[in-house]
Amino acid sequence: MKRASWLAAMLLLTAALAAGLRFWLAPAGPELATPPTGGDFRLQSPVGPYALADSRGKVVLLYFGYTYCPDICPTSLQTVAQALDGLSADERARVQVLFVSVDPERDTLERLRDYAAFFAPEILPLGGTPQEIAAVAQRYGVYYARASGPEAGNSYVIDHGAFVYLVAPDGRLVASLPHGIEPGRMIEEIRQRLGTNPERKSS
Amino acid sequence: MSLRSFLPSYSAELLIVAAMLAVGWLGWWLSPLLLPASDRQLQPLAGCDLHRGACVAETDAGRVELAIQPRPVPVARPFRIEVRTSLPDVRSVEVDFAGETMNMGYNRPRLAAAGPGLWAGEGTIPVCVTGPMLWRATALIDSGGRRLAMPVLFHSDPEVRR
Numbered sequence: 001m002k003r004a005s006w007l008a009a010m011l012l013l014t015a016a017l018a019a020g021l022r023f024w025l026a027p028a029g030p031e032l033a034t035p036p037t038g039g040d041f042r043l044q045s046p047v048g049p050y051a052l053a054d055s056r057g058k059v060v061l062l063y064f065g066y067t068y069c070p071d072i073c074p075t076s077l078q079t080v081a082q083a084l085d086g087l088s089a090d091e092r093a094r095v096q097v098l099f100v101s102v103d104p105e106r107d108t109l110e111r112l113r114d115y116a117a118f119f120a121p122e123i124l125p126l127g128g129t130p131q132e133i134a135a136v137a138q139r140y141g142v143y144y145a146r147a148s149g150p151e152a153g154n155s156y157v158i159d160h161g162a163f164v165y166l167v168a169p170d171g172r173l174v175a176s177l178p179h180g181i182e183p184g185r186m187i188e189e190i191r192q193r194l195g196t197n198p199e200r201k202s203s
Numbered sequence: 204m205s206l207r208s209f210l211p212s213y214s215a216e217l218l219i220v221a222a223m224l225a226v227g228w229l230g231w232w233l234s235p236l237l238l239p240a241s242d243r244q245l246q247p248l249a250g251c252d253l254h255r256g257a258c259v260a261e262t263d264a265g266r267v268e269l270a271i272q273p274r275p276v277p278v279a280r281p282f283r284i285e286v287r288t289s290l291p292d293v294r295s296v297e298v299d300f301a302g303e304t305m306n307m308g309y310n311r312p313r314l315a316a317a318g319p320g321l322w323a324g325e326g327t328i329p330v331c332v333t334g335p336m337l338w339r340a341t342a343l344i345d346s347g348g349r350r351l352a353m354p355v356l357f358h359s360d361p362e363v364r365r
Contacts, residue, residue: 007219014223015230022234032299032341032352033309072279072330141309143302147331161308162279162329176309178327180280 036141038165038173043100043126043136046113050126052171055096059193060167064142064160066103067115072162072179074119080164081120082183083190091196094169097123102137102144102160104130140165140173168193245353253340253357257287260353265289267353269298269342271326278359279330286314286322292347296322303337303356311343328359335360 042051052060061080065073080097087095099116101107104127112125128136137144144160162179166189174193177186191197245267251258257270268287276282286296300310307329314324328338341354 007222010219011222011226015226015233018227018230019234022231031301032343033301033306033311035311036309143306143308145305159305159331160329161310162327163308163310178281178312178325179329180327 033141036173037139038167038171039139040171041132041136041139043128043132044109045124045126046109050098050124052098052167055098055167056171057169058094058096059169059190061095061097061190062100062140062165062167063098063163064100064102064137064140064144065162066101066158066160067107067111068103068155068157069160070157072160076162076164076179077116077119077123079181079183079186080123083186084120084122086183086187087190088196091191091194092122094194095122095190099123099125100133100136101125101127102133102142103158104128104133106154141176166190166193243349243351245351247353247355251355253355257285258353258355262290262351264346264351265291267342267344267351269340269353269355271340276328276357276359278328281325281327284312284314284324284326285317286342286344287320288322288344288346289320290344290346290351293320293322294345294348296345297343298324298326299339299341299343300326300328301339301341302331303339305331305336307338331359 040052042049044050063073063076063080065076067073077099084092084095084097097120099112101112107127109125109127112127116123116125127133142161142163144158147157147159163176164181164186165173166175166177168174175189177189188197245260245262247258247260247269253269253271254275256274257268259266259268266289270285270287272283272285284298286298288296296314297311298314301307310326310328312324312326314322317323335358337356338359339354339356341352344351344353
């Protein structure tokens with residue numbers, strides 16, 4: 001009986017080893033980024049500390065950029081401004097736009113305030129320490145890095161992602177809108193989260 | 204009654220070895236069912252170039268084709284992504300865009316069913332101010348609860364902004 005148990009254990013072990021070997025030898029899939037979780041954060045605005053939770057009940061458009069950005073940031077913010085213009089006054093009052101600077105070295109809060117106001121009054125610029133910015137960016141799956149290469153004094157550029165992140169009124173990250181999106185499509189996305197999309201209302 | 208009582212001693216040992224081989228083969232064969240589903244990587248046919256056409260991988264389970272329009276693939280402008288597949292029981296299709304030499308953040312548009320075996324959506328890759336960079340577009344297909352991944356490398360060119 002003891003011998004039979006030993007034999008059964010050996011056979012089971014052999015089966016398990018073979019299964020494990022096949023699993024181990026299987027080609028690994030490609031390394032993929034972890035989906036961003038989003039979530040609350042706290043940074044500084046020109047009018048004082050700001051927390052994402054302060055905008056609960058509103059749709060939040062979250063963009064990461066910097067004021068010295070040569071073309072991508074102004075284009076994205078211009079699209080956001082056009083989308084805001086396409087909303088009704090009621091809808092517009094329920095939208096908050098946040099512009100998080102990834103260049104804490106040069107972007108002072110005063111500079112950020114003047115830059116954001118150029119596009120739309122709803123855009124609230126945010127700054128923080130490099131560590132605080134990095135933590136928020138990581139949470140939203142945003143990359144940014146100072147571009148390597150010749151720099152003349154303070155005139156460096158920063159590579160950075162250009163999505164506009166859409167946060168629902170309950171604080172959940174629900175979509176990332178690509179750079180170059182038409183303002184009309186951005187309006188649809190906003191209205192879908194506000195619950196004012198005509199198609200959704202009738203359904 | 205023991206095995207040895209009616210078989211020559213060497214026959215018993217042979218029988219045990221045969222049994223171990225049999226259960227070993229069984230374990231190997233059953234492994235995909237017993238262990239959690241893992242990513243399976245599909246290798247696209249050699250020489251494909253997303254800037255010029257679709258990239259295709261053939262497997263025993265079916266065929267996967269990844270294409271981006273317009274061509275060449277633009278940067279900082281939305282483009283259309285299409286995945287055509289004959290894989291069975293496809294539940295979702297995503298395409299992950301990742302910088303091969305630099306972390307470019309999370310960029311994984313989910314495609315919607317656009318016809319029999321066709322999934323389509325919109326994507327974009329950011330401009331890299333330092334010049335062209337190497338990207339990896341990975342078609343991720345959930346086929347019957349198992350994820351298959353087809354990675355394709357391509358270079359972006361910041362001048363291509365059609």
